[in-house]
Amino acid sequence: MQVPYNSPVLTEDEEWSTPFATACSVGGPLDLLREILDRSVAEFAAHMKQKESQQNPTSEEQNSSSAPLTEVAQGRSDEKSTRLLSDMPGVSQPVDATPASISAVLVDAEDATGQTPLLLAVGRGHLSIVRFLLENGADLMHQNRRGQSCLHRAVNRGNMELVEFLVSTSEKNNAKNKAAHRAWMDLRDKHGDSALFYASMDNNEEIGRYLLRHGADRELRNADGKAFWEV
Numbered sequence: 001m002q003v004p005y006n007s008p009v010l011t012e013d014e015e016w017s018t019p020f021a022t023a024c025s026v027g028g029p030l031d032l033l034r035e036i037l038d039r040s041v042a043e044f045a046a047h048m049k050q051k052e053s054q055q056n057p058t059s060e061e062q063n064s065s066s067a068p069l070t071e072v073a074q075g076r077s078d079e080k081s082t083r084l085l086s087d088m089p090g091v092s093q094p095v096d097a098t099p100a101s102i103s104a105v106l107v108d109a110e111d112a113t114g115q116t117p118l119l120l121a122v123g124r125g126h127l128s129i130v131r132f133l134l135e136n137g138a139d140l141m142h143q144n145r146r147g148q149s150c151l152h153r154a155v156n157r158g159n160m161e162l163v164e165f166l167v168s169t170s171e172k173n174n175a176k177n178k179a180a181h182r183a184w185m186d187l188r189d190k191h192g193d194s195a196l197f198y199a200s201m202d203n204n205e206e207i208g209r210y211l212l213r214h215g216a217d218r219e220l221r222n223a224d225g226k227a228f229w230e231v
Helices: 019-026 030-054 067-084 099-109 119-124 127-137 150-157 159-172 178-185 193-199 204-211
Strands: none
Touching: 019 119, 030 099, 030 127, 119 127, 119 150, 119 159, 127 159, 127 204, 150 159, 159 178, 159 204, 193 204
16 A cells, blocks of 8 residues: 555554554553554545645646646656555555545554454454454454464464453344354364364363354364364
C-alpha cells in the first residue's frame, strides 16, 4: 500500500511489521496503542486526500500556462509514488477514506508470515490487547501463512482464558449463524489440523473438552487422515 514517505507510524520493517503491530506484540499500554492507531488513521486519511487531489487537479491547474513546469512536477510525483508503492506490502487498500475503513486495514495489517496484530497479541498472551483489537474490528477469521488462526495460537499457548474469550466472541458475533461459528472453530492449518488437534497434541484435556462443548467437530480428519485423538 502506498503511504506517506515521511510517516513514522506508517512504516514497516524488513518483516513488514508496523509500529502498531510491534506495540501489540510486546504488550504496549492500551493508551499507546490507541495513540498509534489514531495517528496512523489520520496520516493515512491525509495521504489519501492528497493523492485524490493530485489525481483530480482543479481547472486552474489544468489550464496553467506553465506546461513544462507541470510536466516536471508530474514526473516527480510519479517517481515518488513508485518509491512509496511497496512501503507497506502487508496493508490492504481501504475501501474508502473513512476512518473506520482505514482503521480496519491497519488493525489487520499482515507481516511477512501473515501474522496480524491479533495473532501476535494472542501468541504472547496479551488478553487486554486482544480485546482492544477485536473491539476495533480485527478479523477473527484471519489465518497466517501456516494456516493458523488466533484460536490455534491460543490453544497452542495453553491459555484457557484466551481460548474462552475468543470462543465467546465468535459465539456472540455469530449468534444468528451457528454454521459460521463452527466453521471458525474448525479452521485448519496447512497440515489440516484444527485447534482441537492442537489441544490433543499438547495433551490439554481441559481445552479439548471445552472446544468440543462449543462446537468443534470431533469427526475432522487432518491431511494424514488422522482424527484428533490419534495425533
